[in-house]
Amino acid sequence: MKKTMTTTGGNPISDNQNSITAGERGPVLLQDYQLIQKLAHQNRERIPERVVHAKGSGAFGVLEIENDISKYTKAKVLQKGEKTKLLLRFSTVAGEKGAADAERDVRGFALKFYTKEGNWDLVGNNTPVFFVRDAYKFPDFIHTQKRDPQTNMRSNTAMWDFWSLSPESLHQVTILMSDRGLPKSYRNVNGYGSHTYSLINSKNERFWVKFHFKTLQGIETITNKEAEALVGKDRESNQRDLFENIEKKNFPKWSFEIQIMTDEEAKKCSFNPFDLTKVWPHGDYPMIKVGTMTLNENPQNYFQQVEQASFSPSNIVPGISFSPDKMLQARIFSYPDAQRYRVGTHYEMLPVNRPIVEVNTYNLDGSMNFQIKEPTKAFYEPNSFDGAVEDSNFLEPDLEVGDIAKRYNHRDVNDDFSQPRALFLLMSENQKEQLFNNIKDAMAGVPRDIVDRQIALFEKVHPDYASGVRKALGINE
Ligand code: NDP
Numbered sequence: 001m002k003k004t005m006t007t008t009g010g011n012p013i014s015d016n017q018n019s020i021t022a023g024e025r026g027p028v029l030l031q032d033y034q035l036i037q038k039l040a041h042q043n044r045e046r047i048p049e050r051v052v053h054a055k056g057s058g059a060f061g062v063l064e065i066e067n068d069i070s071k072y073t074k075a076k077v078l079q080k081g082e083k084t085k086l087l088l089r090f091s092t093v094a095g096e097k098g099a100a101d102a103e104r105d106v107r108g109f110a111l112k113f114y115t116k117e118g119n120w121d122l123v124g125n126n127t128p129v130f131f132v133r134d135a136y137k138f139p140d141f142i143h144t145q146k147r148d149p150q151t152n153m154r155s156n157t158a159m160w161d162f163w164s165l166s167p168e169s170l171h172q173v174t175i176l177m178s179d180r181g182l183p184k185s186y187r188n189v190n191g192y193g194s195h196t197y198s199l200i201n202s203k204n205e206r207f208w209v210k211f212h213f214k215t216l217q218g219i220e221t222i223t224n225k226e227a228e229a230l231v232g233k234d235r236e237s238n239q240r241d242l243f244e245n246i247e248k249k250n251f252p253k254w255s256f257e258i259q260i261m262t263d264e265e266a267k268k269c270s271f272n273p274f275d276l277t278k279v280w281p282h283g284d285y286p287m288i289k290v291g292t293m294t295l296n297e298n299p300q301n302y303f304q305q306v307e308q309a310s311f312s313p314s315n316i317v318p319g320i321s322f323s324p325d326k327m328l329q330a331r332i333f334s335y336p337d338a339q340r341y342r343v344g345t346h347y348e349m350l351p352v353n354r355p356i357v358e359v360n361t362y363n364l365d366g367s368m369n370f371q372i373k374e375p376t377k378a379f380y381e382p383n384s385f386d387g388a389v390e391d392s393n394f395l396e397p398d399l400e401v402g403d404i405a406k407r408y409n410h411r412d413v414n415d416d417f418s419q420p421r422a423l424f425l426l427m428s429e430n431q432k433e434q435l436f437n438n439i440k441d442a443m444a445g446v447p448r449d450i451v452d453r454q455i456a457l458f459e460k461v462h463p464d465y466a467s468g469v470r471k472a473l474g475i476n477e
């Protein structure tokens with residue numbers, strides 16, 4: 001027998017086809033609370049989309065640690081033999097929730113590991129660097145990626161105006177405009193923690209670390225032309241690819257690797273190792289294989305498990321911590337702030353965000369607080385009633401920081417050209433051609449003075465970079 005439909009209050013519904021009207025032709029009565037409830041719920045089906053990375057796809061999986069890195073970290077999730085359930089959400093940055101997948105953009109690579117010591121979130125991208133190195137510029141940068149307030153259209157001029165006035169963006173712009181800026185599928189991208197984080201071992205020694213997830217499906221990309229044809233037929237190409245492959249049990253995998261830098265090495269490093277526009281060259285800081293990540297389970301409900309998923313760089317566990325990177329510092333604030341607004345005060349109580357460990361805070365009340373706690377006299381701290389207490393065993397080692405507080409001009413001291421040059425020089429002739437042509441496409445309609453200012457930056461990276469772009473644009477030297 002089929003179940004009886006009910007209202008949200010659990011009362012049986014006698015008729016779900018006809019509203020209550022005064023006479024056959026209407027009007028409806030205000031007492032038809034079932035009609036009102038249905039319309040009111042529909043009005044509340046959407047929550048604000050993420051201010052960035054609004055379009056995305058998610059899947060659950062497992063991280064398996066195969067090698068012993070206990071000399072660097074005491075984190076349980078990173079100990080040899082450990083298997084940890086995870087959620088990975090891929091995304092594009094600029095488009096809204098209904099944007100097409102096959103767009104040239106950075107891909108988000110946000111991980112939530114449900115560890116035995118609470119949630120560890122590593123909220124990264126498919127690129128190891130970023131467009132800006134100071135969070136003060138992040139809202140400005142994002143405005144250039146979103147819509148013009150008047151035309152309500154995206155603006156190539158805004159993008160290149162900002163980039164050409166921000167030389168620190170060159171490294172990420174070069175990656176975005178290269179073949180890798182338009183991945184074939186989410187399964188074909190690498191993931192990078194991007195920032196420098198720290199690992200802390202059982203002797204409370206700190207090491208600086210970069211996290212890498214290298215796709216075992218191989219990097220595969222598509223061209224602008226292929227993307228145009230694809231989007232015409234399928235706006236959800238990456239969502240479809242991920243969902244269908246996991247349904248077919250063709251589980252995608254990534255090799256989990258790290259780079260390590262000691263504090264002494266960091267002090268001697270020729271560039272600022274906490275600058276998000278820089279990578280650590282593999283030759284100097286070799287990759288260390290740690291384990292394998294596999295995606296093996298599709299979500300049951302997209303809204304509950306992907307749309308409401310809330311990732312934050314502030315979720316760390318003992319043995320993994322932050323670094324002085326000023327972008328990372330700002331992100332530690334920004335994400336939970338966004339999620340209290342986007343999802344709600346108690347977003348961390350939702351099943352997809354809830355850690356697998358017991359949560360012992362002294363937070364009280366608040367909108368939609370649905371956890372019924374055992375009655376206790378210990379609802380403040382310190383108390384005499386056996387409430388949860390702090391544990392100094394979890395204190396991190398002291399962190400040495402700079403001395404004078406001021407607004408340091410980051411453009412005076414950093415080399416914005418050497419690493420984009422290293423990238424340009426490792427590209428094949430075919431990759432360079434794609435780079436020049438992708439830049440040409442992306443510069444459509446941009447005023448000549450902005451184009452010239454950007455080409456002057458390419459010139460500083462490498463003369464061949466500038467001349468290649470000029471040639472693609474049909475501009476004389
Ligand atoms: P390596 O030759 O050791 O490494 C080059 C890296 O570049 C490889 O990881 C390769 O990825 C990646 N790569 C190749 N083509 C592209 C592209 N179009 N966009 C982005 N990445 C690409 O050199 P170094 O470590 O000395 O770094 C040289 C340059 O390589 C850097 O300036 C940086 O731009 C880029 N890079 C460096 C990374 C690092 O962590 N050191 C990470 C990613 C890029 P794969 O092996 O998957 O093909």
Ligand code: HEM
Nearest residue numbers: 050053089108109110124125130135138194327330334338
């Ligand atoms: C999403 C802020 C830089 C990767 C978001 C969100 C905010 C935000 C507010 C939406 C969060 C939500 O509603 O759940 C910022 C700020 C930055 C910054 C202020 C700079 C200071 C970066 C960098 C990376 C990154 C450097 C990658 C290395 C992501 C990803 C998401 C995201 C992957 C989507 C997470 C998901 O799938 O839910 N960012 N961001 N962001 N950001 Fe950032």
